[in-house]
Amino acid sequence: MVRLKETLEHLINIPSPTGQEWRLIPFLVRRLEQCGFSIELQEVEPDENLTPQGRYWNIIGRRGESPLTFVVHYDTVPAREYRAYYRNGRIYGRGSVDVKGQIASLLHALENSNDPVNVAFVADEEVGGSGSACMPVDETQTYIVLEPTNLKPVVTHAGSVEAEITFKGNGGHGSLNHSNSAFALMMNFLNELENFFPFNVNNDLHRTTVYRVRAGSEMLAIPDRVDIGIDVRVFPEENAEEIKLRLQEKVNALGGEVKIREIAQPVNLDLDWRWEWFTEVWTRQGLSAEPFVYPSWTDAVNIIERGGWALVVGAGDLSVAHSDNESVSLEELEKFSEALTSLVSYQDLLVKKLEYVRQREYV
16 A cells, blocks of 8 residues: 555646646656556647647557556646645545546556556546547447546446526626626526526436636626636436527526537446446455446546447545545555456456357357
């Protein structure tokens, strides 16, 4: 566990927000080469509408011939500081759980096995998702995408509608009546959110997040404009286009303007023979194979939409990611690393299932 702790602390102390993840490339390449991997740096074409300008690379590693590929992004969201510290069995710092803790667990799993396996460290997950959109995808591969899931497998992703909403109203001196201000219109909208996007009581997913509010200045003045960023989750069995239309209609009715930034449909993974293999190996480790719905987008969505089979799993809790209190349990990372080693070691079962499927298709 000491080496795992040192690896994670080193990763956290290297700033790698989206656009600067290249800082990690020398360290990751060196560690992979020490594990016997051949390395390819694949230049990524960034999403021109979302991704910060710069050059991006995926790190593709291969050790022998294998039907198994681990995928993990290596960028983080920005932080005020990039410093790891240890307290009460947990490592704190930006990326500790999302996603450098997963990287540390994977590196140690690879060191503990000599079996063939593939890895892909992808860029730009936190903003544009362009890394996984560019990585090579093979429909015969089994992709395991690493994200914080409390060690539970994810087979369904909620969709989302992300929008910029603007309210304009009367400005004026800050000591006067606010009833016709942009803020008043915004508050009406926020108060109505629960009514027209009710929480789904049959699902643990949170429905709506307001992630940004921008207005005003340092002066004592009523702003005449408020801009908010909002993300509305689209539950399984719902349609993102319908949610988008409902959002637009409600905002327009309340006097606002809507600009849709991004829209994503819910994604479900086909639970085929690869799922049977995963659950068999996972439960051997005493871990739960009960699938659940992930509330956020991951690189698995890009892989699935391009014809691949991608399951998401990892250590730690997503709820603390992107926060100043971000942290992960070292004990859980150690358990996750052991489980990843088992997935690599029991590839013979995966190969046998793949051969059986191919024989049936041939017949």
